[in-house]
Amino acid sequence: MKSNANNLHIGQEFNSWINKYTDTMVRLVPFYFQLMEDLRELLPEDFDPKEVLDLGAGNGNLTSRLIKWFPNAQYTIVDASEEMLTEAQQRFSLTIKTEKGMMQDINFPKQSIDLVASSFALHHLPDLEKRMMFEQMANWLRPGGYFIYSDLMIDRSSKNHEGLLDDWKSFVLQKGTIEDWKWLMDHYTQYDHPACERDQVKWLLDAGFHDVQTVRHDRYWVAMVARR
Ligand SMILES: C[S@@+](CC[C@H](N)C(=O)[O-])C[C@H]1O[C@@H](n2cnc3c(N)ncnc32)[C@H](O)[C@@H]1O
Structure with a gap:
C-alpha cells in the first residue's frame, strides 16, 4: 500500500515535537496514559507474545509498557519521525x-507477529488507509494474535463533534493556555483524520478480526482490542 502523499510530512511534524513530546501529550490528550494501561486489561492474562510490533510508536511511551508486560518478546517499532525513533531507542x-x-509502506511476513499495538497514531491515516492497515495487520498476525489500539474515535461529520471539541478545550485549558488550544487545533486540522468507533469495528471485522472489544473513558477516547 502506498501512503497518501499529503501525509508524507507527518514525520517532520513530529520531529518538531521532540524534547516536549510526552509533556505535551499529557497536557493536551485526555486519558493519554490511562488508555495505554487499559490495553493490558483487554488481553488475556496468560497471553505471551514473542513478536510485538508498535505502529506509530513515537518516543516509546506505549512500547515501554509493552516491554514491562511482555519482557521476553522481541520488539519492532515503526514511526515516520526519525527523532522520535531515536529517543525511543535510547530509553530501552x-x-x-x-x-x-x-x-x-512497510511489510512483514504473513503470520509472523503475535501482537500489533498502536496508541494515538492511526488517526493520522485517512480512512481508506486505516482500512488497508487493518487488512495488513490481519495478514501479519498469527492466528490467536491480537491488535490493541487506543485513539480518539469520532467522525468530524458527527453531530457530536462540536461537543467533543468543547470538552477537549476545557480539558486543555485546565493546565494550558488558549494558545495551546489554538496550536492543537491547527495540528488537528492539518494532520488528523479520526474515524468513529463503529466504523472501525466494522473494518476490523471485515479484515478478518474477531471479538472486537472496546473500553471507553470519555465519549470518544477509546481503547480497543481485536483477536486474529
Ligand atoms: C501522537 S503520536 C503517538 C506516539 C505514541 N504511540 C504515543 O502514544 O505516544 C503519533 C506518532 O505516529 C507517527 N505517525 C503518524 N502517522 C504515521 C504513519 N503513517 N506511519 C508511521 N508513523 C506515523 C508520528 O510520527 C508520531 O510519532
Missing part, C-alpha cells in the same frame, strides 16, 4: 528493531 536497555517510514 533491550535491543529493539526500528523501521523509519510510513507504516502504510
